[in-house]
Amino acid sequence: MPEPGAAPGVRGVRRARGTRAYLRAIGAIVWKDMAAEFRSRELLGAMLVFALLVVLIFNFALELDAAARATVTSGVLWVTFAFAGTLGLNRSMSVEKDRGCLDGLLLAPVDRSALFFGKAIGNLVFMLVVEAIVLPIYSLLYNVNLLLPGMLGAILLGSLGYVVVGTLLAAMAVQARTRDVLLPILLFPVILPVLVAAVKATTGFLQGLETADILPWIQLMVAFDVIFTAVAFMVFDFVVEE
């Protein structure tokens, strides 16, 4: 008969082991995506080339002088990231679906949400890598300093919201017949608020506005990120199980 004090301790150990297994699973998935991508470099290559092409096209399509350019920089950047992002999301989920690997993940004795967080973090890292490369290049090409701390924070928050919703919807889109076309159609109406907020916040930091003016946008992004992370966590099960 265990001592009265031992029971909560045992439960604590079991809970700790469960949490450790959970985090370990997330880590394993993230590492797996990184390692596979490092070998093939298909995904990042595609996203990067696409992103740079879009930036180039915008340059010729919009034909702006330096002053006008300052106001549209954020918009151009975010449209670029949004479209390059769908490539990454689609690809990341296709890898699992096509070789049946999704089943391999579903067989693991770990909560489904671990799969979601693992994929989402992987997607976020890819997106941040692309952004990290596009931003300096844009800075150089158009002589604009884009590497301001506030701005980087805004980009992080925006990317987070995008990736959370994107991973959830990509998991659904990849199981439909119309897979490639479907993801942007599903995704863009839903992430509109975070996109608008990201663009406005980025512009705010670029133009050196007062923090008080930029704050509502930051708050909106945080609210979006929190709400949809919670929702994705709750419904992901229904999206991957049969």
Add this chain to the structure above:
Amino acid sequence: MISVRQLVKNFGLKPVLRGLDLTVAEGEFVALVGPNGAGKTTLLRILATLSRASLGQVHIAGFELPAHAAEVRRRLGVVSHQPLLYGDLTAEENLRFYARLYDLSGVEGRVTEVLELVGLAARRRDLVRQFSRGMQQRLTIARAILHDPEVLLLDEPHTGLDQDASAMLDDALRQVAARGRTVVMTSHDLNRAADLASRIDILSRGRIAGSLPKAEIDLARLPEIYRAVTHA
């Protein structure tokens, strides 16, 4: 070990499994045969916790599905005709990934152990993309037994394998089964089923239509019996 009672599975309005009963005792090797569309893969997916029954009861290793699915998964190894492997990773990286996913301790030792068991130790640092189908299938088995499961489910594992590869697979299966594991394997090949299994169950139109223990199997008459049962 496995107990299925009155299992019903509908896809929308279409019934696939219609009140199926199945019992598999510990250590048994059951081969499930039957025509296409009989529901073999559906049944296996439900046992593998990848799909949910519409009605009926399923118990594996004493745990009820779908309520205790996570517990069941810990004790299940699954081999389907898709390899469930990542082509861009090496054999050992694939195994290490799954070992971490299953929260195993002593990862390196275990990975080496199963690689040796399926005869792939020499190719551990090669990319899975470069493996032949037979080698992939062997690696898949290695992956399936990584966490030393009590129950092994195989869905037509010999699909796409040539003579040699099939023979190697059979060897691996016999070794695995010899350790007292419970095995359920679906197959198209009556002869192979008779060779490996301790019992053949015939699935037809969503139910188990016939069950033949090894002792009673007469290889010559097997195709006849099969035809009779499935066309009844």
Add this chain to the structure above:
Amino acid sequence: MGASPRGLKFLSWASVLMFGVASYLALVYAPREAVMGDVQRVFYFHVSAGWVGGLAFLTAAVAGVGYLLRGRRSWDQVALSSVEIGIAFTFINIVTGSIWARPIWNTWWTWDPRLVTATVMLLLYAAYLLLRQGIDDPDRRARFGAVYAIVGFLSVPLTFLSIRIFRTIHPVVIGNNDPTAQGAFDMTPRMLQAFLFSLLTFTVIYLTLLWHRTRLQRLSEHVEERKLKLLGG
């Protein structure tokens, strides 16, 4: 399953009647607005249609939650019906908004929060239908529809907020006493009556259509079932 149940027949008649009365109230009974003239009468139908569009989306999201939790097909049938009806009414909302905007602000389109949100809602509805169309398995179709309805519904208030913080030129209708505000107007008691009755009418029409559409789905599934049985499934 024979003819419509009596409740549904009653509702259908009530809808037709109420619409007639609402039209009379909006087009004849309510006074002519001082600044904008007769075109302002569109407002009664415009806001009511918008209200139904939002209500339909809320219903779809709630039905989605119901399906995920309970798994009964009726939840999914209600969700799909609601989305289909919602698309129609949201479209009416946008078009009547344009009709109203043209003479007042000399433009067919204004980038204000309410109009943009209505458009985004239309896009979400359309995406919902496209998602369902691309999935063959009926259970998965219902489940994915439910998830998207929930996700989409939650994003709508945030979209509204984001555009609201962005810019505003939509008239603030209820209770704004500032006559210089562009497009604003005070509602006299007769206008208020017409407005409220319009809201009620459209809600009844929505419920009637919802019932009809859900019933239609049930009947069609019934036919499918019979067909399968006959073909020796």
